[in-house]
Amino acid sequence: MTATLYVCTTCKAGETHEDDSQRPGARLHRALSALETPQDVQIVAVECLSACKAGAAVALSQPGKWTYVYGHMTDADAPDILTGAAAYAATDDGLVPWRERPVIFRKQSLARIPALKLPAEAAE
Amino acid sequence: MTATLYVCTTCKAGETHEDDSQRPGARLHRALSALETPQDVQIVAVECLSACKAGAAVALSQPGKWTYVYGHMTDADAPDILTGAAAYAATDDGLVPWRERPVIFRKQSLARIPALKLPAEAAE
Numbered sequence: 001m002t003a004t005l006y007v008c009t010t011c012k013a014g015e016t017h018e019d020d021s022q023r024p025g026a027r028l029h030r031a032l033s034a035l036e037t038p039q040d041v042q043i044v045a046v047e048c049l050s051a052c053k054a055g056a057a058v059a060l061s062q063p064g065k066w067t068y069v070y071g072h073m074t075d076a077d078a079p080d081i082l083t084g085a086a087a088y089a090a091t092d093d094g095l096v097p098w099r100e101r102p103v104i105f106r107k108q109s110l111a112r113i114p115a116l117k118l119p120a121e122a123a124e
Numbered sequence: 125m126t127a128t129l130y131v132c133t134t135c136k137a138g139e140t141h142e143d144d145s146q147r148p149g150a151r152l153h154r155a156l157s158a159l160e161t162p163q164d165v166q167i168v169a170v171e172c173l174s175a176c177k178a179g180a181a182v183a184l185s186q187p188g189k190w191t192y193v194y195g196h197m198t199d200a201d202a203p204d205i206l207t208g209a210a211a212y213a214a215t216d217d218g219l220v221p222w223r224e225r226p227v228i229f230r231k232q233s234l235a236r237i238p239a240l241k242l243p244a245e246a247a248e
Binding site: 109 | 128170172181238
């Protein structure tokens with residue numbers, strides 16, 4: 001299974017740009033895409049994660065694991081975001097030990113959501 | 125299928141209580157549980173949604189739908205939260221038309237996360 005790193009490409013983070021490609025969210029997505037994607041992680045661009053007051057925002061999600069949303073990310077955080085995504089992908093439940101989380105993940109969590117039970121599990 | 129309304133019972137929302145049952149998150153959970161739960165909605169208490177700076181927090185989630193997280197909720201919002209949860213449960217994708225969302229859902233979104241593809245779908 002592969003963990004998905006969602007990146008909001010429309011995040012403005014309080015900046016004003018005539019060119020949407022210069023938005024902080026779009027810049028963050030480019031910075032992440034320019035680096036080597038960790039094994040078992042896929043990067044998916046999303047138009048709006050509805051975290052507009054706390055952008056730029058990213059989310060980590062995978063079936064059977066807790067979902068995490070992080071805010072106030074910048075392109076300079078791209079390496080740490082990928083390190084954190086790789087640690088997340090390596091867990092069974094999405095719960096990375098606190099000390100192994102990048103500082104930006106420890107301090108800039110917007111929310112986490114429990115793993116949904118998949119229909120197959122719910123029927124067991 | 126049933127939509128899940130997660131309620132963070134540990135949210136402090138800046139208040140200090142010696143008795144954990146008086147925390148705003150716990151009070152919100154009680155207020156929600158005291159009302160009639162809409163059809164196709166289940167309320168699930170969670171210890172920490174990691175939205176501590178924006179508590180009390182709730183999340184709406186269902187397989188195949190967008191997940192939503194809302195913050196700064198109070199027990200007075202319980203009826204509106206359930207109305208919004210029922211509208212969410214009635215959708216195919218979690219996207220309730222803007223005008224049909226409770227005002228607290230329009231204004232107090234912390235984040236939304238795309239639906240994960242379930243393994244069964246991914247294998248198709």
